[in-house]
Amino acid sequence: MTDIRSRRGRRRGALLPAALAAGALVLTACTAAPETSGTAPEFELTSQTTEPSGDIDSFTWATYAEPYSLDYAYAFDYADNQILSNVCESLLRLNPDYSLSPGLAESFANPTPTTWVYEIRPGVTFHDGAPLTAADVVASMQRHLDPAVGSFWYSVYQNVTSIEQTGDLEVTVTTAVPDSQFNQGLGGAAGVIESAAALAAAGADYGNSTGLVDCTGPFELSDWTSGESITLTRFDDYWDPSLQAKAGEVRFVFLGDPTARINAMTSGDVDGGWMLPVDGIPQLQATGGEVSFGLTTAVNDLVVSNLEGPLGDVRVRRALLMALDREGILSAGAGGYGEVSNALTTPSVWGGASDATREDAFSGLEEYPHDVEAAKRLIEEAGATGQKIVIATAPITNEFTVVSQATVAAAKSIGLEAEIETVTPSAYTALFSDPSAREGVDLFFTTWYLSSPDPLEMFAVLRTGEFSNYGGWSDAEFDDIATEAVGTADPEARAKLADRLQHIANEELPWLPLSSSPTTVYQGERITGVAPSIAFLYFPWAATIGAR
Template identity: 75%
Template sequence: MSNLRTPAGRRNVALVAGGVAALLALTGCTSDPAADEPASAEWELSTETPAPSGDIDSYSWVSYAEPYSLDYAYAFDYADNQVLANVCESLLRLNPDYSLSPGLAESFEQTSPTTWVYTLRDGVTFHDGTPLTAADAVASMSRHLDPAVGSSWFSVYQNVASIEQTGDLEVTVTTTIPDSQFNQGMGGSAGVIESAATLAEKGADYGNSTGLVNCTGPFELTEWKSGESVTLTRYDDYWDDELAAKSGEVKFVFMGDSTARVNALKSGDVDGGWMLPVDGIAQLQQTSGDVYFGLSTAVSSLIVSNLDGPLGDVRVRQALLMALDREGILDAAAKGFGEVTNALTTESVWGAASDATREEAFGGLADYPYDVEAAKQLVEEAGATGQKIVIKTAPIGNDFAVISQATVAAAQSIGLEAEIETVTPSAYTALFSDPSAREGVDLFYTVWYLSSPDPLEMYGVLRTGEFSNYGEWSNPEFDAIADEAVGIVDPDERAQKSAELQHIANEELPWLPLFTGPTTLFLGERITGVAPSINYLYYPWAATIGAR
């Protein structure tokens, strides 16, 4: 797939583009996926793996693709971030339970509704031995505001008025409006701090296989063989003793073929990997290694991209969701590894909410049970019988085939006409960035994950005029609640507003939620120690792995 750079709204595009690419890894194509027998998967979530017995000289890790870039401004995909998270660090740290804690900033404070002050740790060095300073932080963060850079994370900074050094180790960020989401984004790529001198020296080569990077993490990026592998070497002067790397070296091997990845893991040619091809999980469970299922923030959904057609009537959207056998789709597309959902967020991003607020968010949601006759009646009431919808898909993975075929069958069963348009993976990615690519398209599939521990990240996308509000859905009440929520500092109070937004989205269905699935992990017989969580995209997980 291609990664497209445009400065406006890139964060939300990034989340989807990353999700699309992930499907190359998560699924294995079959000749007739619709004919597969439903799987009865047995799995349970884990929060940890056994502690290592000690250090290990080296281990290898398989990735479904080579990183597009290791420049943090463009690192928005699984292949990029699973490497970069071990080399470069952010102001805040996104933990395995999806909570935020101090990272390179030892403390942070909101000193006014529009001011965030970050105090950096003293004694931190970059991999070339130079000390971390506030000037490095200012230079690193300011790149996201530079149109010439075209950062994938611009939307985190969209309300930023200034980024200033206010002390040797102090940075002050001023926003144009109260913006709770800015600080939430500092645990991901948007909060990464790089050496200002390296940024200036490397220029256009920064973050590629020639220029590499110079950061503060527990591993140093020492070699990038294009098309083959990336090698990380332990940085012995790393500042955080608790996360000092337990391995002297980690080698990431690129394997685009899902069968080859499974075989390499089974044989021990590589020691571990994230995002297991679902067709290979049962095979891997029979090896001397271990398969784990961990926290995820991703929801598989159908995006309604045309509200001028029959799906502009909410009754037709409701009918289509009711006509989709989502349990059957889960079995066929994901081999049963997951669960059907009626929300566009997972509970994992509601960690700062009280139990009562979380119950309010997920309790009482319409569940849209599988009921073709009732759905057909809704279509008739809407006067949409016989009208046509177009579903766009691509030959990316088994779930793409299953979901597109199931959607056509569901639409036809309730009196709609339906057609599948198949495009290349790169053309499919364009759906998320180019409005012209969505012309004449009513629905397309996504796996949308959140990169901060706040459900407002999801619902902010659906405000009127937002770049990633692909169907141009508009609800004034929703907009007003979302705008108010952005300015609320108290996490539970803000989550209460997000709960209201979740209910409106559940009723209006601008996107049709299908199912959620866990983060998958394989550890071979030589290694252990990493927490199975999607936070591996932003946390130095590879440092925790040692010998069994």
């Protein structure tokens, strides 16, 4: 969501910048755009690191923040899900290559356009020893429909009319309309299954440091010391031998300061961490450990949140994107790790598409090269010279600073007036959930990642009236295609429709795409085995780590 992932209530998918991932920095006004400095760093994408030599008693992992909650209904951010993914499991499993495979549902079927039937895996036990039943599945899923819960994942369930046990180990979900995206969303937190007894016993304390959780994953949650750490211990009765945990214990320590995080890793006090502060990568690469770069589904965007002002004219949106030195922003904000993007998705979520369709989705896109003079002409043509835009930002990461300052400088360079409105991190998070928080704000930054292997997750939220369509953008052709795609079961046919949506979004720019950067992870000299991928938010990644 800030993809901190903001507490975007009622929306599908993953979103925001890695809020707090690089620590809080004071933002100051600036009129100079960042310049590309030096040569972009060289890096290679890695799908899997070295196989462990054996098990390990324990390892320690750094996370930039304490989880907001480990209740799966509210687990909507990096800090929450990177821990929960090792403890709780979903009906489907989202793998490191962003494919879906059976999870707690050993099979599923779509016998009619509006029904999904899940056969629940037998022989699975919760951490307290109780067997997994269909009743647990029904109770877990129905929480997303309960207004009193207020699930952050309600949008996955927005078309669901009933969730019923239809056999000893069978659950049937009925939707009001054909919804291909419902099943796609069950590989993430929206598909997590918890013990019905544990939910009832914990009540309002479920998922916090007092109530904890009771799930089926390769680790169980054994301790949560507020403000300090969370400890997981290996669950010896885990059902899947291929993901039996190699570590007896994992301790997550909360280190909000990026310098402290890097120092803890280089000293060996901490064995690893995700989402590395980019200025610390060279330091980590000089240790006996390993920095890896992996698959991402995230795109850094400027969300256009006000179409009543100058940005309501597509010519102004195009001009602003052309005025932005996106290569310079990537260099200054992300250390040059990544590439400029002209699309709102990455190829990694087009797994259901043929090679030809995937290639077409990313070809022929308008590139919006850095051209201030051409951008000025568009502003003059739109009659927008002298009009004002406001960019919201917060002291979250260096990238926020770079993007906000570069956007103001770019706007001024083409004849617009522009100013930065700096708010607190919590107020920034509210931009994603509270329309009143966006009043008077024309643009804000996000790192929007997808939680399912389907680009339609991105485009569906840009339909007219959708919760996460923050600027109220509306395009009748886009709406018609997106709605048709949601109801299309065949992955290739759906991808062809998404291809058209990607090109419309590229032309109309409801959000301004900036760049995409790889997922980063560090493993110290004691450990190895992780698959570098943004799927760490939903896949039990810690189970694969053992002794180097």
